Every structure is written in structure tokens, then in C-alpha cells.
Amino acid sequence: MAERVALLLASLALLAGCGGPVAGTPKPAQLSDDDRAKFRQFYERLNKAGDEGATQQSKLLKDTQHPDFRQKVCDLRGATIKVEPTWSTLRVDADWAPPGDKAHPRGDVYVVAVTITLRQEGAVIGNQIGSLHVVLLDDQVYGFAPCLGG
Secondary structure, eight states, X not given: OHHHHHHHHHHHHHHHTOSSOOOSOOOBOOOOHHHHHHHHHHHHHHHHHHHHOHHHHHHHHHHTXXXXXXXXXOOOTTEEEEEEEEEEXXXXXXXXXXXXXXXXXXXXXXXXXXXXXXXXXTEEEEEEEEEEEXXXXXXXXXXXXXXXXX
């Protein structure tokens, strides 16, 4: 079980960009109140789907995956995540590309510091502090679903 938890957290951290430095110069995001609300609603929906179960959250992750990276969606193996952003850290990250890709996603890329809690069958099995990237594209917020175990 401990190995599985470690694999889940390590894989989540790698895809989410939690482990390394964030490219570019930190610059607070200059967003309208409406756009800020879209980012908050994105994470609220993600957490609500997680509360409803792994199937619901997996579907939401697939539905909100950035359109340029739809093939990167994968299975959380029955686990769910709860993401708690620190909104004061939300900033533009114009040079970022998902791990393993050279292409910058279309849209305006932002990064925010988060605490991620990994749950399985309602029990917390791990926590990770790091950064997650989200994109505002065509007035929609898209993310990058965590991929586990290759």
C-alpha cells in the first residue's frame, strides 16, 4: 500500500508540475473578477466531483482537459483528488509546456500553488504541495489531468 501511495503522489506531482521550478518571472495575474471566478469554479467543480466519487471526477477531468492535450487523460486508479489553491499565488506562466511536450498550450496559461489531497475509498492516503497549471482559452478554463504510472 505504501508503494502505491508513493507512486500515486509522485506521478501526480510530475504531471502537475509540482516538483520543479516554475518558468518565468513571478507576476501576479491581472484578471477580471469574472475570469477569477472561472478559475475558482473550475476547482470547486473538481472537488465536488471528487466528493461524488472517482468515476465522476475522472469524467470531469476528461471533460476539462485542455483540447490540445486530450490524449494525455488517464486513470486515477479509483482515487480522487482535492485541490486547495492559494489564490494569492495565481500568476501568468507564458513559457510553460506540459512535461514531455515542447508545445505551449493555446490560450493564457496560469500557475497557482496548491495543496493536493489524494483520497481512496474516502480515506486520505497522501498530500502534496506544489503548483498546477490552468489555461483560459475561448472564455473556458482547462486543466491537465494527472497521469499515473505511465
